[in-house]
Amino acid sequence: MSIEVFNESGYDGVNEEMLIDVLSFALGEMDIHPDAEASIHIVDMDTIADLHVKWLDLEGPTDVMSFPMDELTPGYSRPDGATPGPAMLGDIVLCPEFAQKQAHKAGHGLGHELALLTVHGCLHLLGYDHVEPAQEREMFALQNELLADWYDNVEARGIEFQTKPSGPGAFPTASERLELDLRLDADDHDESEGK
Numbered sequence: 001m002s003i004e005v006f007n008e009s010g011y012d013g014v015n016e017e018m019l020i021d022v023l024s025f026a027l028g029e030m031d032i033h034p035d036a037e038a039s040i041h042i043v044d045m046d047t048i049a050d051l052h053v054k055w056l057d058l059e060g061p062t063d064v065m066s067f068p069m070d071e072l073t074p075g076y077s078r079p080d081g082a083t084p085g086p087a088m089l090g091d092i093v094l095c096p097e098f099a100q101k102q103a104h105k106a107g108h109g110l111g112h113e114l115a116l117l118t119v120h121g122c123l124h125l126l127g128y129d130h131v132e133p134a135q136e137r138e139m140f141a142l143q144n145e146l147l148a149d150w151y152d153n154v155e156a157r158g159i160e161f162q163t164k165p166s167g168p169g170a171f172p173t174a175s176e177r178l179e180l181d182l183r184l185d186a187d188d189h190d191e192s193e194g195k
Contacts, residue, residue, distance in 0.1 A: 001023070001024040001027050001028070001032075001034060001035075001036055001037075001038070002035065002036070002037040002038075003020045003023055003024060003037070003038050003039065003040065004037075004038075004039045004040070005019060005020060005039070005040045005041075005042065006039065006040070006041045006042065007042040008041065008042065008043055008044070008047070009042045009043050009044050009095070009096055009097070010044065011042070011044070011096040011097055011100075013096070013100075013110050013111075014042055014096050014110075014114065015111055015114075015161060015162075016040075016042075017161075018111060018114075018115065018161040018162070019040050019042075019094075019114060019115070019118050020040070021150075021154070021159070021161070022115045022118050022119060022147075022150050023038060023040065023092070023118050023119075023122055025146070025149075025150045025153055026118075026119050026122045026123075026146045026150065027089070027122060029146055029149065030122075030126055030146075032089070032126070033087065036087050036088075036089055037087070037088045037089065038088075038089040038090060038091070038092065038122075038125065039090075039091045039092070040091075040092045040093075040094060040118065041091055041092070041093045041094070042093075042094050042095075042096060043093055043094070043095055044095065044097060045061045045095060045097050045098060046061075047095075048061045048062055048065065048093060048095040048098065049061040049062075051065055051093060052065065055067075061095055061097075061098050062095065062098065063094070063095055063098045063099050063102060063113075063117050064092065064093065064094055064095070064099075064117040064118075064120055064121045065092075065093045065121070066090060066091070066092050066093070066121040066122075066124035066125050067090050067091040067092075067093070068089065068090040068124065068125045068126075068127070069087070069088045069089060069090040069091075089125045089126075090125045092118060092121035092122065092124075092125065093121075094114060094117055094118065094121070096110060096114060099113045099114055099117055100113070101184055101187075102180060102181075102184065105169070105180055105183055105184055105187075106167070106169030106170070106172070106180055107165070107167040107168070107169050107170075108165035108167055108169060108170050109162050109165070111161060111162030112162050112164075112165050112170065115147060115150070115161075115162075116143070116147055116171075119143050119146050119147050119150075120139075120143050122146075123139055123142060123143055123146075128142070130174060136174040137173075137174065139174075140172070140173055140174045140177070144171040144172075147171065148164075148171060151164040
């Protein structure tokens, strides 16, 4: 995989090598051609808030956004498939400052949260979505499976990134993630009210 990282966030604690590794693993597991290209953009809160409004008409910052170039499905670009060849998959945009808040609330570190968000963004690049309940269950189950398998793969290769967390928020279902987002919104509201 050809994966470029553009870190414009100025935020400490972002392991770019880990992000490349987890994205490369996820794409490989989804049978995407090994020469496929993707990029990861790491941005600050203002930048992702601007993108959130511009592209989704939603106010405020978010954790991850994906901008697919080619609508690929798993296996589409397999070396042994009918249409072999690399493709530009698109861009994943991460906001580590926002992700840090989520990681803290979920009870794990920033590294794991960014790995989770990278896999989530990868699945969006491949055409997965979570608008409908059935899609949501499928996407989050696949996200958690890929992330858990990546940790096993990292351990088997003897590479050290962050430790695989085991807390209840580490591999969340869609409803657990929604609950986390609601708690973050409530905390942000309390902070703005001076509570």
